[in-house]
Amino acid sequence: MSLTDIQNIPHRKLVLVAGKPGAGKSTLSQQIALHYVASDRQVIYVTTESTVEDLLRSLFDRGLGENVPDNLRFVDAYSQTVGLAGNTHSQSVYANCSDLNSISMAIMKSSIRMSDQDVLLVFDSLTSPYLFNGLNIVKFIQQFLSKFAADGNRVLVTMDEGFTEDKCGPLVVYGFVDICFCIIYYFFYFL
Amino acid sequence: MQPGYLSTGVHGVDQMLAKKGIPQGHTVLISGGPGSGKTTFGIQFLYEGAQKHDEPGLYVSLDEDPVDIKLNMLAFGWDLAALEKEIKLIFVNVSPVRSKSSEKPGLMQLGMKEFKLVKLLEAIKNGIQEIQAKRVVIDPMTMFMLQYPDETDRIHAMKDLIVELRKTPSTHLMISELRGTGLEREYQFEEYLSQGVILLRTIQKDNQLVRMIQIEKMRGVDADTQPRPYEISEQGIEVYPSLIAFD
Numbered sequence: 001m002s003l004t005d006i007q008n009i010p011h012r013k014l015v016l017v018a019g020k021p022g023a024g025k026s027t028l029s030q031q032i033a034l035h036y037v038a039s040d041r042q043v044i045y046v047t048t049e050s051t052v053e054d055l056l057r058s059l060f061d062r063g064l065g066e067n068v069p070d071n072l073r074f075v076d077a078y079s080q081t082v083g084l085a086g087n088t089h090s091q092s093v094y095a096n097c098s099d100l101n102s103i104s105m106a107i108m109k110s111s112i113r114m115s116d117q118d119v120l121l122v123f124d125s126l127t128s129p130y131l132f133n134g135l136n137i138v139k140f141i142q143q144f145l146s147k148f149a150a151d152g153n154r155v156l157v158t159m160d161e162g163f164t165e166d167k168c169g170p171l172v173v174y175g176f177v178d179i180c181f182c183i184i185y186y187f188f189y190f191l
Numbered sequence: 192m193q194p195g196y197l198s199t200g201v202h203g204v205d206q207m208l209a210k211k212g213i214p215q216g217h218t219v220l221i222s223g224g225p226g227s228g229k230t231t232f233g234i235q236f237l238y239e240g241a242q243k244h245d246e247p248g249l250y251v252s253l254d255e256d257p258v259d260i261k262l263n264m265l266a267f268g269w270d271l272a273a274l275e276k277e278i279k280l281i282f283v284n285v286s287p288v289r290s291k292s293s294e295k296p297g298l299m300q301l302g303m304k305e306f307k308l309v310k311l312l313e314a315i316k317n318g319i320q321e322i323q324a325k326r327v328v329i330d331p332m333t334m335f336m337l338q339y340p341d342e343t344d345r346i347h348a349m350k351d352l353i354v355e356l357r358k359t360p361s362t363h364l365m366i367s368e369l370r371g372t373g374l375e376r377e378y379q380f381e382e383y384l385s386q387g388v389i390l391l392r393t394i395q396k397d398n399q400l401v402r403m404i405q406i407e408k409m410r411g412v413d414a415d416t417q418p419r420p421y422e423i424s425e426q427g428i429e430v431y432p433s434l435i436a437f438d
Contacts, residue, residue, distance in 0.1 A: 096399050098397035099396060099399045099437075101402070101434070102420075104435075105420055108433070108434060132397060136438075139437065143435040
């Protein structure tokens with residue numbers, strides 16, 4: 001299986017990417033997001049571990065054009081969580097990792113502004129909301145993220161490895177990618 | 192909106208009310224903690240009626256000065272003074288809290304004896320008559336209840352008030368403070384007496400205020416009784432009826 005296969009997140013499905021810190025979860029998420037943006041599809045990028053400015057810098061390095069295209073929107077769930085007064089970016093909506101409602105509302109708000117029904121939601125990563133909300137995160141995956149996918153979108157979620165082992169994360173998703181020693185294992189749970 | 196129902200004007204709430212709204216003639220309790228947006232909800236309801244449905248509104252204030260309310264609501268872009276000029280909206284201030292000129296500035300005194308059920312009803316009925324109000328908001332009921340320290344008296348007064356309000360052709364929102372805004376709480380007797388209860392709940396979580404709205408009951412409507420997340424944005428209260436609320 002090649003990287004190209006992973007780049008295509010199946011319609012109406014949620015795919016979970018797990019791996020140790022530094023394994024390349026964010027890199028993979030950004031590449032997939034750029035792949036979708038480049039093919040004129042709608043992308044909402046939720047960032048919980050860096051500001052939108054930092055994320056943009058990284059996306060620019062990976063080849064995003066100078067102007068942020070209209071089909072790419074952001075949910076900044078980092079700035080408020082750590083108490084930063086974020087710069088108001090016209091394509092960003094703010095949320096706080098300690099309040100899952102603020103995240104789901106911010107994603108809904110961004111998707112309403114999108115022209116298409118079929119949106120790729122990249123959520124990088126779930127670790128921080130998990131630290132604040134504990135097992136409620138499983139409820140969030142099932143009742144919000146999976147539902148968002150089922151409503152006609154695609155969802156890519158990353159999380160740190162330790163979390164997926166003891167919590168039932170992988171059980172509630174359609175696809176599960178485990179990044180381990182830079183070898184990508186890819187499983188699909190066909191239901 | 193369907194005949195016989197009033198659109199609340201609060202984005203997402205009508206959808207929770209089976210896409211119908213509040214049944215005409217109901218007396219509905221809007222209950223929430225400080226800063227949960229109770230007054231905003233009430234004003235949004237009146238604004239919707241006056242601005243979009245040609246339904247004049249009456250705002251009965253028992254606490255906050257209407258001047259302040261009008262000023263605060265400008266932030267949402269709602270020009271209440273303009274509606275007042277068009278006689279689509281009136282404010283009646285029946286606050287039992289008055290400042291006495293003999294007192295030092297800032298000192299307030301409770302003038303409870305002057306303020307009784309009869310007086311409140313009179314103000315409401317006159318107001319309704321004056322502009323043929325279809326929508327009435329009484330904010331907050333807490334100030335009215337304070338006059339009845341005894342619980343039995345309080346229940347009777349509340350019951351009398353609701354009975355009298357039902358005789359009017361208007362639809363009423365009674366705004367009250369919610370004791371215990373969390374998920375586990377005691378029911379307040381006002382909730383049993385009114386025909387509808389909408390709770391604006393707030394939970395303090397890691398220095399973050401988590402807000403959720405719940406329609407506890409609405410007689411005659413197959414309402415969605417699940418708590419749903421909401422926020423107070425530049426457009427007023429916005430509810431996301433398709434989202435599950437996480438506590």
